[in-house]
Amino acid sequence: MMPAQARIADTEKPRILIIGGGFAGLELAKALRRADAQVVLIDRTNYHTFQPLLYQVSTAGIEDSSIIYPFRKIFEDQRNLYFRLAEVQSVDTEKRMVETSIGLLHYDYLVIATGAETNYHGNEQIGQKAIPMKDVEDAIALRNTILTNFEKALQIEDEELLNSLMDYVIVGGGPTGVELAGALSELRRHVFPKDYKELDFIKMDIHLIQSGPQLLKGMSEEASRKSLQYLEDFGVKVWLNRRVKSYDGHTVTLDSGETIISRTVIWAAGVAGALPEGLRKESIGKGNRLMVDEYNRVAGYENVFAIGDIAAMITEEYPEGHPMMAQPAMQQGRLLGKNLMRLMAGAAPQRFAYNDKGAMATIGRNHAVADLKIARREYRTQGFLAWLIWTFIHLISIVGFRNRLWVFFNWAVNYFSYNSAMRLIVGKKKENMPAEAVTPKTEVGIGSGDRR
Amino acid sequence: MMPAQARIADTEKPRILIIGGGFAGLELAKALRRADAQVVLIDRTNYHTFQPLLYQVSTAGIEDSSIIYPFRKIFEDQRNLYFRLAEVQSVDTEKRMVETSIGLLHYDYLVIATGAETNYHGNEQIGQKAIPMKDVEDAIALRNTILTNFEKALQIEDEELLNSLMDYVIVGGGPTGVELAGALSELRRHVFPKDYKELDFIKMDIHLIQSGPQLLKGMSEEASRKSLQYLEDFGVKVWLNRRVKSYDGHTVTLDSGETIISRTVIWAAGVAGALPEGLRKESIGKGNRLMVDEYNRVAGYENVFAIGDIAAMITEEYPEGHPMMAQPAMQQGRLLGKNLMRLMAGAAPQRFAYNDKGAMATIGRNHAVADLKIARREYRTQGFLAWLIWTFIHLISIVGFRNRLWVFFNWAVNYFSYNSAMRLIVGKKKENMPAEAVTPKTEVGIGSGDRR
Numbered sequence: 001m002m003p004a005q006a007r008i009a010d011t012e013k014p015r016i017l018i019i020g021g022g023f024a025g026l027e028l029a030k031a032l033r034r035a036d037a038q039v040v041l042i043d044r045t046n047y048h049t050f051q052p053l054l055y056q057v058s059t060a061g062i063e064d065s066s067i068i069y070p071f072r073k074i075f076e077d078q079r080n081l082y083f084r085l086a087e088v089q090s091v092d093t094e095k096r097m098v099e100t101s102i103g104l105l106h107y108d109y110l111v112i113a114t115g116a117e118t119n120y121h122g123n124e125q126i127g128q129k130a131i132p133m134k135d136v137e138d139a140i141a142l143r144n145t146i147l148t149n150f151e152k153a154l155q156i157e158d159e160e161l162l163n164s165l166m167d168y169v170i171v172g173g174g175p176t177g178v179e180l181a182g183a184l185s186e187l188r189r190h191v192f193p194k195d196y197k198e199l200d201f202i203k204m205d206i207h208l209i210q211s212g213p214q215l216l217k218g219m220s221e222e223a224s225r226k227s228l229q230y231l232e233d234f235g236v237k238v239w240l241n242r243r244v245k246s247y248d249g250h251t252v253t254l255d256s257g258e259t260i261i262s263r264t265v266i267w268a269a270g271v272a273g274a275l276p277e278g279l280r281k282e283s284i285g286k287g288n289r290l291m292v293d294e295y296n297r298v299a300g301y302e303n304v305f306a307i308g309d310i311a312a313m314i315t316e317e318y319p320e321g322h323p324m325m326a327q328p329a330m331q332q333g334r335l336l337g338k339n340l341m342r343l344m345a346g347a348a349p350q351r352f353a354y355n356d357k358g359a360m361a362t363i364g365r366n367h368a369v370a371d372l373k374i375a376r377r378e379y380r381t382q383g384f385l386a387w388l389i390w391t392f393i394h395l396i397s398i399v400g401f402r403n404r405l406w407v408f409f410n411w412a413v414n415y416f417s418y419n420s421a422m423r424l425i426v427g428k429k430k431e432n433m434p435a436e437a438v439t440p441k442t443e444v445g446i447g448s449g450d451r452r
Numbered sequence: 453m454m455p456a457q458a459r460i461a462d463t464e465k466p467r468i469l470i471i472g473g474g475f476a477g478l479e480l481a482k483a484l485r486r487a488d489a490q491v492v493l494i495d496r497t498n499y500h501t502f503q504p505l506l507y508q509v510s511t512a513g514i515e516d517s518s519i520i521y522p523f524r525k526i527f528e529d530q531r532n533l534y535f536r537l538a539e540v541q542s543v544d545t546e547k548r549m550v551e552t553s554i555g556l557l558h559y560d561y562l563v564i565a566t567g568a569e570t571n572y573h574g575n576e577q578i579g580q581k582a583i584p585m586k587d588v589e590d591a592i593a594l595r596n597t598i599l600t601n602f603e604k605a606l607q608i609e610d611e612e613l614l615n616s617l618m619d620y621v622i623v624g625g626g627p628t629g630v631e632l633a634g635a636l637s638e639l640r641r642h643v644f645p646k647d648y649k650e651l652d653f654i655k656m657d658i659h660l661i662q663s664g665p666q667l668l669k670g671m672s673e674e675a676s677r678k679s680l681q682y683l684e685d686f687g688v689k690v691w692l693n694r695r696v697k698s699y700d701g702h703t704v705t706l707d708s709g710e711t712i713i714s715r716t717v718i719w720a721a722g723v724a725g726a727l728p729e730g731l732r733k734e735s736i737g738k739g740n741r742l743m744v745d746e747y748n749r750v751a752g753y754e755n756v757f758a759i760g761d762i763a764a765m766i767t768e769e770y771p772e773g774h775p776m777m778a779q780p781a782m783q784q785g786r787l788l789g790k791n792l793m794r795l796m797a798g799a800a801p802q803r804f805a806y807n808d809k810g811a812m813a814t815i816g817r818n819h820a821v822a823d824l825k826i827a828r829r830e831y832r833t834q835g836f837l838a839w840l841i842w843t844f845i846h847l848i849s850i851v852g853f854r855n856r857l858w859v860f861f862n863w864a865v866n867y868f869s870y871n872s873a874m875r876l877i878v879g880k881k882k883e884n885m886p887a888e889a890v891t892p893k894t895e896v897g898i899g900s901g902d903r904r
Contacts, residue, residue: 015898040898046599046877063517070875072647082650082898085603085877102607103896136878147498151537155554195524198534423522425498425537426588427879444555446467446492446534 013038013080016340017098017107019088019276021048021071024308024329025113031337033078037344040107042100044087046070049136050398052326055176058133058142059183060422067398068136088114090277093304098276109303109340112290113333116271116309116324119287129249130265131430133176143422144429145264146184150196151425152433155444160261165433166204167262169252171244172269173210174217175361178227180268181208182363185234195423198447207260209239209252211269216369218323219359223369226382230363244269249432263432271324273310285312289321294351296336305340307332313352326397328354362390465490465532468792469550469559471540471728473500473523476760476781477565483789485530489796492559494552496539498522501588502850504778507628510585510594510718511635512874519850520588540566542729545756550728561755561792564742565785568723568761568776571739581701582719583882585628595874596881597716598636602648603877604885607896612713617885618656619714621704623696624721625662626669627813630679632720633660634815637686647875650899659712661691661704663721668821670775671811675821678834682815696721701884715884723776725762737764741773746803748788757792759784765804778849780806814842 014037018025021043032039047068056062075081086100091110098105118132131145132138149165156162168184170177188204208215208231214224215231215238231238243255244265252260273288283299285291289312291299296311298304308329312321322328332352339349358378360370368386372379381389395408466489470477473495484491499520508514527533538552543562550557570584583597584590601617608614620636622629636658645653660667660683666676667683667690683690695707696717704712725740735751737743741764743751748763750756760781764773774780784804791801810830812822820838824831833841847860 038899046603046875063515064878065515065517065874065876068876068878069873070647072875073873076646084606084896084898085600097895100896102604103894105896105898140878148537151498152554154536194528195522421521421525422517423498423524424517424520426516426520426592442555443549444536444552444557446536446557447490 014108014344015040015106016109016111017105018042018111018113019098020113020115020308020310021045021083022051022113022115022308022329023326024115024311024333025111026074027330027333028111028113028307028337029075029081029333030078031334032340033080035080035337035341035344037080037108037340039078039081040084040105041071041075041081042084042086042088042105043071044085045135046072046083046085047136048074051134052175052394053398054133054136054139055180055183057136057139058146058180059187060143060147060424061183063422064136064140088276091304092278093280093301096303107303109343110305111336112276112298112304112306112310113308113329114274114276114310115329117274118267119270119272120267121270123246126244126247126265126267129247129430129432130171130267133180133266133268134271137428140427141429142266144425144427145431147423147425148429148431149264149433150192150199153199154196157445161433163203163205164250164261164263166199166201167207167260167264168205169207169209169260169262169265171209171265171267173208173212173215173238173240174268175359177208177210177266177268178215178231178361178363180266181206181231181236181238182234182367185231185236186364189234191423206236207239207262208236209242209244209254209269211241211243213240215240216359216361219361219369220371220378220380222380222382223359223361223371227361227363227369230367230369234364264430271309275310279304285314286320287312295339295349296332296352305336307336318354322354323359325359327357331355360386360390360393362387466560466796467492467558468561468563469557470494470563470565471550472565472567472760472762473497473535474503474565474567474760474781475778476567476763476785477563478526479782479785480563480565480759480789481527481533481785482530483786484792485532487532487789487793487796489532489560489792491530491533492536492557493523493527493533494536494538494540494557495523496537497587498524498535498537499588500526503586504627504846505850506585506588506591507632507635509588509591510598510632511639512595512599512876513635515874516588516592540728543756544730545732545753548755559755561795562757563788564728564750564756564758564762565760565781566726566728566762569726570719571722571724572719573722575698578696578699578717578719581699581882581884582623582717585632585718585720586723589880592879593881594718596877596879597883599875599877600881600883601716601885602644602651605651606648609897613885615655615657616702616713616715618651618653619659619712619716620657621659621661621712621714621717623661623717623719625660625664625667625690625692626720627811629660629662629718629720630667630683630813630815632718633658633683633688633690634686634819637683637688638816641686643875658688659691659714660688661694661696661706661721663693663695665692667692668811668813671813671821672823672830672832674832674834675811675813675823678821679813679815682819682821686816716882723761727762731756737766738772739764747791747801748784748804757788759788770806774806775811777811779809783807812838812842812845814839 016039018041029041047070050067053067071083086102089099120127131142153165215227245255246253290306292311296305309324358372362368368390369382370386468489468491470493481493499522502519505519523535538554541551572579583594605617667679697707698705742758744763748757761776810824814820818836820842821834822838
């Protein structure tokens with residue numbers, strides 16, 4: 001089972017190389033803590049991101065450091081783990097070597113846990129003008145953009161220009177899109193009118209565009225229906241059965257021919273596997289995911305594995321692979337950890353069986369939808385109870401004691417005060433409004449009487 | 453006293469325009485909360501920065517959001533205040549108009565509170581290669597740079613290259629330079645060796661360069677001497693009576709002819725007033741500061757004032773103006789608020805008298821130097837007691853309840869664990885090491901046996 005290969009220097013142990021420290025890679029690395037191997041984890045950031053709460057960073061609910069956690073701190077006491085900050089360029093499975101931004105790395109076992117990346121379906125213009133929602137730098141850029149929009153809006157007299165700055169389009173009716181739309185509508189109702197007393201928030205429209213006939217595809221019919229109802233109650237304009245055809249930084253054109261004007265389009269739709277180069281084409285399936293067997297071994301390879309969003313394990317129950325969520329990723333990571341140790345010991349690996357615990361999404365304060373599976377029985381709930389469950393599960397899931405306590409404290413304060421102090425513009429932002437439009441060489445009106 | 457001038461629309465009240473929301477501008481704006489005027493505060497960021505703790509952000513001790521606070525939240529309930537996110541381009545005192553990035557703004561009273569900016573004394577190359585320490589974006593860039601240096605260092609075999617990445621040069625022996633040097637030496641001793649077990653931190657040198665014969669110029673002789681002693685105890689190499697002549701991203705050349713090799717030079721020396729264009733040359737004094745009378749009125753103007761670091765109020769006791777610190781700035785801001793109200797009411801203004809409460813600086817955990825003045829009596833203390841006083845005063849000074857509590861919590865956790873989770877690389881960084889140097893096309897060694 002162990003490949004015969006030269007080891008580096010005195011490192012006689014086999015090297016397990018994990019690409020990506022998301023939910024899957026992180027759980028795998030932890031599960032290998034007692035492995036008699038050199039575990040090398042590479043990632044392009046030096047921290048793990050708790051992605052389910054990204055939307056809260058982008059809506060100024062919590063700070064970025066509450067949902068990201070340095071790998072070196074997570075693995076402080078794991079002696080067999082080596083972290084490297086690096087980007088993968090390609091894989092050479094013949095030479096068992098990965099080319100990265102820091103040089104070449106050999107492996108005995110390779111685990112690809114690179115997750116998914118934003119997919120604009122080849123539409124480059126959308127990619128340039130829209131804001132993606134995959135990592136914490138995206139979320140910070142979105143937060144900065146939203147706040148900058150309102151700061152600019154204060155100077156604008158022209159109604160059409162003003163509307164283009166105050167309106168938001170969210171593309172994608174999955175959990176991220178729904179949660180983002182809910183959080184934005186909360187800000188519109190409770191927070192922004194206090195911060196920007198001179199602006200009229202009746203003018204702020206929030207559009208949510210979903211390609212299919214229902215929101216939260218993959219969840220129960222009740223969850224889809226209730227989430228739609230909550231969003232509509234909150235004044236979000238939900239467009240079902242529509243796809244975005246183009247976006248030029250000003251006009252969103254839908255496949256139905258309808259158009260929406262907005263300077264800010266948030267892309268929470270369509271992801272595709274973030275594949276490194278060099279793997280055989282036959283192993284790559286729909287959505288750029290790697291076809292894996294029930295041990296998460298990539299089709300056609302002996303010692304290359306894939307886990308999490310990048311892996312498509314086709315089964316009778318999951319003909320398109322498992323949902324691209326934290327739970328399957330974590331479970332695959334944990335099992336692969338055990339299986340690699342079994343393989344190295346010459347024992348037989350164990351098949352993966354997904355323990356589906358359900359799914360949920362929150363829509364603003366006090367509202368969530370949850371489809372829970374406990375001991376193979378389904379429980380569906382919507383509203384306040386679902387929100388409490390959502391809150392509880394997300395709190396206990398966050399990595400690290402400090403973060404958990406702090407996120408909780410932050411939430412508690414925000415919950416009672418409707419007022420966080422996170423509305424900070426620090427770092428990059430997206431500016432689709434031409435500068436001339438907002439910097440007139442005429443005198444600026446300030447104060448209620450000035451605005452017509 | 454009130455200038456006869458057209459008001460905008462129905463805004464019949466005189467407009468007080470404050471440029472800059474640092475300590476001086478913030479206190480002034482608050483002091484004007486009952487003024488029968490339209491108070492307009494402009495700043496190029498949407499938050500106030502608690503500058504004394506910047507060095508803690510740059511050394512991953514606390515997160516940026518703990519020391520910055522949105523203006524709109526600070527002034528939520530102040531009805532006469534209007535905040536605008538804008539950069540000032542020039543002032544036209546004839547027309548009583550300020551040109552900004554958002555358009556023209558008229559004023560009845562203008563208050564310049566633009567503070568100081570980093571001054572490289574005309575040496576552009578240093579400006580391009582060094583990292584300044586004036587705002588939170590600088591501090592984040594420094595944090596990212598330090599962490600990225602060590603991540604890169606893991607791949608480097610060449611001793612000279614390695615040393616250039618692991619060595620730090622801090623220019624300027626004022627409070628910022630001293631506190632930064634102390635914090636870096638703490639990280640070297642307690643934190644980095646845990647994070648980067650493969651690196652040998654004996655190799656990490658910290659240099660502090662001070663132009664004069666003592667550190668913390670302006671403080672007592674004991675404070676200077678003790679801070680030097682603490683830093684030397686912590687292994688910081690202090691260079692007194694040296695100036696930096698040039699820096700090319702690799703070699704620091706001192707005026708003595710000596711050289712130090714480092715990829716990371718932090719510029720905490722030399723600031724100059726951040727003056728807008730358009731003011732008469734006769735009003736500008738040494739270090740680009742505006743000459744003001746004892747009412748903080750700029751020489752030669754009736755309705756233009758300057759407060760804080762940008763203002764030089766020459767008195768017998770302060771022949772070079774007041775020290776560029778938070779205390780004089782805040783006191784000037786507060787008094788000018790009262791004086792503007794007096795002026796508008798036709799009453800006589802009150803002269804500024806600086807209530808010097810002393811100065812202090814902290815050098816790592818448990819060590820600080822403090823020269824306190826209480827009821828005109830001086831108390832000098834160094835060591836642990838000074839550190840407790842420093843901590844207490846900084847905690848109670850931070851704006852906003854949430855920040856105070858959070859900074860305290862953070863500090864407490866760090867104090868007992870020597871371990872914060874802030875070691876995150878998010879946002880921009882400075883990279884003086886050529887990419888080729890750290891991305892060999894050869895195999896990378898990982899693990900103790902690999903490093904020669």
